[in-house]
Amino acid sequence: MTPQTEEAPKTSLFHRLSAELEIDTRMLAMIGALIIIWVVLTVLTNGIFFTARNLYNLAVQTSVVGIMATGMVLVIVARHIDLSVGSLMGFTGMVIAYLQVHVFTLGAAWNWPLTVLCGLALGAVVGLWQGWWVAYRGVPAFVVTLGGLLIFRGGAYLVTDGRTVAPMDKTYQLLGGGINGSIGATWSWVFGLACILLMILGTFRSRARRKKYGFKPKARWAELVMLLIGVGLVCGFVMVMNSYYKPRTEIPRGIPIPVLILIGVVVIMTLLTKVTKFGRYVFAIGGNPEAAELSGINVPRVTMFIFMVMGILCGVAAVITTARLNAGANSMGTMAELNVIAAAVIGGTSLAGGVGTITGAILGAVIMQSLESGMVLMGVTSAMRQVVIGLVLVLAVWFDVMYNKNKR
Amino acid sequence: MSTQVPLVEMRNIHKRFGGVHAVQGVSIDLMPGEVVGVLGHNGAGKTVLMKSLSGAIPCDEGDILINGQKVDIKRPRDSRHHGIETIYQTLALSDNLDAPANLFLGREIMTGYGTLDDGAMENEARKVIQRLNPNFTNIKDPVRNMSGGQRQSVAIARAIYFNAKILIMDEPTAALGPHETAMVAELIKQLKSEGIGIFLISHDLHDVFDLADRVSVIKNGKLVGTQQTSQVTKDEVLGMIILGKNPGESKAA
Structure with a gap:
């Protein structure tokens, strides 16, 4: 590796660009892949893919997998795996629906917030329980969560003996991003502008911080390019979401609430990984578990909390799913674990541990969901879709292996 | 004495x-x-003995x-x-983290908001590592990409900083x-x-x-x-070993 101070003369434009912009080459490649996939799908579907309506649905569909994928990043970074997320999501979803419809007073204002809290708490407890087996009883995560996959799928059935629970609370349904589950044009723009403001503020703050310690600042043009891309993305996103109307009206929908939840989760999880001790320890454990132990890190406790975070996120995903379905069904989240793991891995989380980003996982989820949705639009059979998604997963991991080899 | x-x-x-x-x-x-x-x-047991002092392998009696x-x-x-600080033979570094993160692992510098103060940690790490190894500037790279001597510098810096x-x-x-061996002797x-x-x-x-x-x-x-x-010759010690x-x-x- 070349020292940061002197630029290596014969690196390619691609590498120079990624170095100046301070984006990982892998991330840049992933964005490139996403753009190519979108262009190809748009052409193949005669433009249907790139309509406001489809992108709106794509965004909502991505939220559930994306939220769980951010947790899966932590799990995989720490060299574990969680196969139970789909089942856990189904189980917590069933409990939420059951509590909301059959236990608490339906229609009461406190009903839905309380059920949401119960769902998140249940996810946390189950996560802790699984994490305890992994961390303190030394059962490999693969086995614990494989057991969990069966236990909680069965549990989801047992909550109501397989009956579907419906309908859900009216306000609660908004969390699923249905017809009224978005924030409208004005608030979407307010939200967009707030994001842009935060980005500008962040750029200045990072510059000031680098100056304080006399580190090499990012090039002005690079900062500007990043800002412009960010502003463009935010504006584009808001405009697309605003150009999808409610049925038989001209009222723009705006940003769907599940997507807002996803954005909130991404922000929290990114902060968790970047600026907290917990996040630092997760990566340290993934890089070298013995070294982490010798550095005085309480490895079992951190491991247990990783699974707790994963459980809470399953609860969040369960809330969105039940709200979207307007029901609790025991088959919710079947096979979701594979989509979640695939999203994290396609997003650059290394199965060898120690490497992975939250934003990467979201990109991975968007890529997965784009392929899925594009193929649905093209009329590809569900069997064929599975074949393609499976191949993409293998290719993504192969790319990861090649990437790591070339870096040496 | x-x-x-x-x-x-x-x-x-x-x-x-x-x-x-x-x-x-x-x-x-x-x-x-x-x-x-x-x-x-x-295999004589010297590392195990020392690990009972560093806490990596607690002793039985x-x-x-x-x-x-x-x-x-x-x-x-x-x-x-x-x-007690230990520099392990394996160095015990997390390969995916950079030098400051490794140096402060388990003892991070925090900001007033309770978040990691990466700027301060990088600054401190630069100071202590420069003292050990003036040619070592790429401390923000993952440790995986560093040479053996640089990795050793990180491990030593971690032991002496605190x-x-x-x-x-x-x-x-x-x-x-x-050259680096002489530097360690000096240290x-x-x-x-x-x-x-x-x-x-x-x-x-x-x-x-x-x-x-x-x-x-x-x-x-x-x-x-x-x-x-001062009281024995190398040969006598060799005889002991x-x-x-x-x-x-x-x-x-």
Whole structure:
């Protein structure tokens, strides 16, 4: 590796660009892949893919997998795996629906917030329980969560003996991003502008911080390019979401609430990984578990909390799913674990541990969901879709292996 | 020296792994500002003995006294709490993290908001690493991408940054070239003058003989003896390592 101070003369434009912009080459490649996939799908579907309506649905569909994928990043970074997320999501979803419809007073204002809290708490407890087996009883995560996959799928059935629970609370349904589950044009723009403001503020703050310690600042043009891309993305996103109307009206929908939840989760999880001790320890454990132990890190406790975070996120995903379905069904989240793991891995989380980003996982989820949705639009059979998604997963991991080899 | 309280005293340490009795009743001590070489063949039990002091492998029996006080070391955290720092032979670095993150692992500098202060950590890391190795500038790279000498610098920087009173160095120069080895020797002398006690573990007598004040030789899990380096020749120490023969039993600890 070349020292940061002197630029290596014969690196390619691609590498120079990624170095100046301070984006990982892998991330840049992933964005490139996403753009190519979108262009190809748009052409193949005669433009249907790139309509406001489809992108709106794509965004909502991505939220559930994306939220769980951010947790899966932590799990995989720490060299574990969680196969139970789909089942856990189904189980917590069933409990939420059951509590909301059959236990608490339906229609009461406190009903839905309380059920949401119960769902998140249940996810946390189950996560802790699984994490305890992994961390303190030394059962490999693969086995614990494989057991969990069966236990909680069965549990989801047992909550109501397989009956579907419906309908859900009216306000609660908004969390699923249905017809009224978005924030409208004005608030979407307010939200967009707030994001842009935060980005500008962040750029200045990072510059000031680098100056304080006399580190090499990012090039002005690079900062500007990043800002412009960010502003463009935010504006584009808001405009697309605003150009999808409610049925038989001209009222723009705006940003769907599940997507807002996803954005909130991404922000929290990114902060968790970047600026907290917990996040630092997760990566340290993934890089070298013995070294982490010798550095005085309480490895079992951190491991247990990783699974707790994963459980809470399953609860969040369960809330969105039940709200979207307007029901609790025991088959919710079947096979979701594979989509979640695939999203994290396609997003650059290394199965060898120690490497992975939250934003990467979201990109991975968007890529997965784009392929899925594009193929649905093209009329590809569900069997064929599975074949393609499976191949993409293998290719993504192969790319990861090649990437790591070339870096040496 | 005899009136002074030893910085570290390990008494009658035992460690068994299943049927293997790896350390059998070894007692050694360390004075402030003293370098004690712990010598022995590979597999003699010297690393296990030192790991019972660093907390990586707690001992089964025996007492550890720091400044005359009996202490209980069960985990690496405990030993750090008593001012013991260890440079492991494997270096114990997280390959995916950069040098500052490794240096401060488990003891991060936090901002007023309770978040990691990466700027401050990088700044401090630069200072301490520059002192050890002036050519080492790419400290923000993942440790995986660094040379053996750079990795060693990170491990050493981590051990000395937190004002250790007792330093355990397990084969500290094994991965280093002659120039860097000389630098480590220089560093050991400097730390010694600051009153830090150092256990220097090695299987190679020549690495430690000139640096150490005393050498303790371990063979097959038992202490052969402890000698002042000024009172013995290299050949005599070699005899202790290979044959387990202790010259001048009277001087043994």
